[in-house]
């Protein structure tokens with residue numbers, strides 16, 4: 001079969017894999033290949049056991065793989081054969097040298113720019129899919145144009161707004177697709193080519209365009225705003241707990257104002273995931289770089305409140321359980337940073353688990369999709385930790401359950417059965433406010449929600 005164009009994506013991760021699978025699914029006229037430096041990851045993408053879990057992803061990969069979707073490690077060949085290259089490599093927080101702990105680590109991204117320059121033999125459109133500091137496209141252009149040939153690379157910014165756990169739904173029906181380009185004839189032409197791909201399934205009015213720098217910055221700001229909402233509501237949970245107000249009632253009343261809106265107002269043990277913290281810190285770093293310390297301080301507060309919320313959760317557990325957790329057996333319900341994903345990057349559960357071990361508690365961790373990642377995250381932690389998939393078996397003989405992830409299954413468990421199997425007094429700390437607290441109290445549990453009065457039998 002001959003294809004209209006050949007698309008390559010460098011980076012077969014949580015973004016590159018699902019995004020390209022969906023483009024291949026919606027655009028059978030394009031050949032889509034995803035490459036990665038990690039051969040194990042590519043082997044998994046080519047197997048029945050995909051490297052990431054996302055509802056609906058298996059079906060889409062099955063329908064497209066080896067038809068117009070391919071996973072490969074042949075980076076050199078695929079760069080040569082492609083017309084459009086998406087770069088979707090990881091851009092974690094830099095942990096060394098200048099900007100350590102704040103700036104984006106651009107080493108993976110820069111390596112791909114150099115690979116593209118080295119192997120490309122024809123003009124190409126380069127699409128930044130990774131989340132990058134504003135002005136990164138300029139550096140990309142400079143690296144690409146330093147080759148001694150007349151190949152033209154047009155760099156576009158097309159940040160990804162999908163959320164893990166709903167990636168396929170978000171990709172199929174996005175709120176918006178943002179494409180940033182240079183306002184030159186070649187920039188606008190490249191932009192139109194990318195618009196044409198998305199227009200296969202996204203309504204035109206939701207495909208918005210801007211200059212490159214606005215596009216790069218919009219992604220950082222979008223994540224900062226989302227995280228800010230979580231920190232805003234979480235900051236109020238502490239006040240609710242002091243005053244017997246109920247955060248769920250407060251959030252409902254506040255969110256019904258259409259200027260505020262009701263989404264992202266769920267109180268919790270804190271936000272996690274690979275993006276929010278790193279993108280805010282990146283924004284903070286950029287602001288400081290430009291001498292905007294007040295702006296930097298403002299956004300840094302979002303991360304500070306998140307850290308405070310996680311520590312507060314531990315201190316609440318300690319105070320509720322008679323100021324000692326030593327030797328107590330605590331079951332973590334969930335380890336992924338949110339429901340419907342196995343991803344545990346920056347999951348609050350990692351912090352909570354480590355802190356509980358510091359307090360000399362014994363841990364049993366259960367999660368439907370994230371136990372392998374949990375074992376990797378806690379590898380080397382010096383303490384008693386076991387991993388049990390069945391939540392009934394996991395919680396048996398435990399002193400307390402701490403809900404870390406809002407998996408739907410946890411709300412529907414037989415808590416009478418669980419209560420009977422636990423040590424007494426039995427405690428539940430609901431870090432996601434997903435359980436029926438009154439009912440749990442009636443069963444016999446001492447219940448500690450977030451930002452709501454505790455229900456205790458003493």
Ligand SMILES: NC(=O)c1ccc[n+]([C@@H]2O[C@H](COP(=O)([O-])OP(=O)(O)OC[C@H]3O[C@@H](n4cnc5c(N)ncnc54)[C@H](O)[C@@H]3O)[C@@H](O)[C@H]2O)c1
Nearest residue numbers: 011012013014015036037038088089090091108130131160
């Ligand atoms: N995960 C999310 O929910 C999400 C959402 C929106 C945007 N983003 C952004 O998208 C980017 C990718 O995130 P992710 O979660 O998919 O990361 P990831 O770590 O899951 O995947 C990145 C992949 O790139 C590969 N890679 C690194 N250098 C390479 C190279 N030189 N050649 C080929 N492959 C290379 C890695 O091996 C890895 O498999 C990041 O910038 C992130 O901030 C992520």
